Amino acid sequence: MSKSTEYGSKGQSWHPEFIRYMEFIATHETYKEMPDAFTQGDKIQWEAPSNRSSGKYKDTHHKRREWWRRKAISINIDPNSAEWISRTAKQIHPTRKKPCKRCGMIMELRYVYPSSNFLKRLNKIEYNEEVFSIEPFETITDLVARLVDVFGDSTFSHLPALLQTNGILVPNLERSLPDWLSWIEKEYIPQEPRILSPGAMSNAPDRFDGFHSFNQCCRSKADKGRSQTNLKAYTTDRRVFEYWTEGNWIAADRLMGQIRAYFGNELCSNGHSGPCSADHIGPLSLGFTHRPEFQLLCNPCNSAKNNRMSLKDVVHLREVELKNETVISWHSKELWDQCKKYVSDDETALRLSKILRDNRHTLMSVFQKIADAGHFTFLSTFLELAHSLKFGAS
Numbered sequence: 001m002s003k004s005t006e007y008g009s010k011g012q013s014w015h016p017e018f019i020r021y022m023e024f025i026a027t028h029e030t031y032k033e034m035p036d037a038f039t040q041g042d043k044i045q046w047e048a049p050s051n052r053s054s055g056k057y058k059d060t061h062h063k064r065r066e067w068w069r070r071k072a073i074s075i076n077i078d079p080n081s082a083e084w085i086s087r088t089a090k091q092i093h094p095t096r097k098k099p100c101k102r103c104g105m106i107m108e109l110r111y112v113y114p115s116s117n118f119l120k121r122l123n124k125i126e127y128n129e130e131v132f133s134i135e136p137f138e139t140i141t142d143l144v145a146r147l148v149d150v151f152g153d154s155t156f157s158h159l160p161a162l163l164q165t166n167g168i169l170v171p172n173l174e175r176s177l178p179d180w181l182s183w184i185e186k187e188y189i190p191q192e193p194r195i196l197s198p199g200a201m202s203n204a205p206d207r208f209d210g211f212h213s214f215n216q217c218c219r220s221k222a223d224k225g226r227s228q229t230n231l232k233a234y235t236t237d238r239r240v241f242e243y244w245t246e247g248n249w250i251a252a253d254r255l256m257g258q259i260r261a262y263f264g265n266e267l268c269s270n271g272h273s274g275p276c277s278a279d280h281i282g283p284l285s286l287g288f289t290h291r292p293e294f295q296l297l298c299n300p301c302n303s304a305k306n307n308r309m310s311l312k313d314v315v316h317l318r319e320v321e322l323k324n325e326t327v328i329s330w331h332s333k334e335l336w337d338q339c340k341k342y343v344s345d346d347e348t349a350l351r352l353s354k355i356l357r358d359n360r361h362t363l364m365s366v367f368q369k370i371a372d373a374g375h376f377t378f379l380s381t382f383l384e385l386a387h388s389l390k391f392g393a394s
């Protein structure tokens with residue numbers, strides 16, 4: 001028994017959630033009479049690759065294609081029309097959701113997940129000082145609801161530009177979240193907008209249910225390029241431009257993205273439960289550098305901190321400096337070097353935070369004067385262009 005129901009090869013067993021799903025599909029009315037559904041007793045034959053050249057099941061792929069053809073006809077899809085087989089797989093699927101074979105994450109088969117291009121559009125919108133972290137694999141409706149929650153009604157004026165995509169006319173709806181969500185659900189998603197993607201692509205008849213076994217969450221392992229574009233879109237920390245910040249931007253952005261993607265549900269540094277985000281121990285807005293080192297903070301702790309350093313933060317930054325790391329940007333370095341040794345408790349740490357913030361305001365007004373006088377080339381010499389070029393290229 002145990003032998004016949006083991007799935008996957010040594011060291012790479014399939015996720016239990018996925019095996020439960022296989023059992024559900026293989027015994028579901030919809031897929032009855034699937035050719036060669038079971039081998040050796042009750043073991044499900046999930047995969048039917050087209051390249052088997054010998055053996056008892058070498059024709060399984062071909063036989064299943066025939067099954068799909070009959071299925072298509074039974075639901076009035078012409079098996080000679082474009083994408084007939086993937087349309088059939090989507091239409092007959094009993095739940096339109098499936099778990100990932102590798103990690104078990106359940107994702108929708110509909111086009112509900114923002115693509116990296118969508119996230120780039122989102123990154124371009126200026127939302128003042130608010131920090132909005134993009135959750136990987138959040139559905140479009142959840143994302144829109146969260147945008148309205150964080151940024152209020154101004155979100156509605158951005159929606160037509162955000163959702164715009166080939167062949168779909170985005171209407172000018174009222175500033176009403178239920179109206180927008182209902183349009184997105186009923187009109188937008190079913191048209192499979194190019195700016196969104198499904199949780200898994202169809203590949204019938206290669207797999208029993210007609211879909212790739214790895215969902216988008218784990219496609220990266222098989223499809224490296226794609227995941228890297230995705231990660232990059234999550235991680236552009238715009239504040240490094242805003243505050244004329246020094247540092248190793250690439251490494252810091254990459255780490256920040258990984259924290260968001262994989263550690264967002266860990267405990268906060270102060271022991272609270274998540275969700276948490278990556279917080280710079282030395283705040284960028286006080287002139288500290290963008291370095292690949294963060295602490296996890298829950299939302300309440302994050303807003304309580306609000307660019308105020310504690311004694312613990314200052315002590316930590318002084319220790320990091322002893323290892324020859326640059327913790328502070330050039331424009332704030334002198335001030336930090338003069339004052340840091342006087343910080344002995346939370347009160348003095350807070351005072352230093354205020355001095356550094358005032359220094360940034362002074363810096364900005366000096367830059368503004370230079371800009372007003374039209375000396376843009378001179379101004380650009382202060383930007384960390386070496387970082388931004390590398391950053392933009394890859």
Ligand SMILES: [Zn+2]
Nearest residue numbers: 100103217218
């Ligand atoms: Zn996965």
Ligand SMILES: [Zn+2]
Nearest residue numbers: 268272298301
């Ligand atoms: Zn906390």
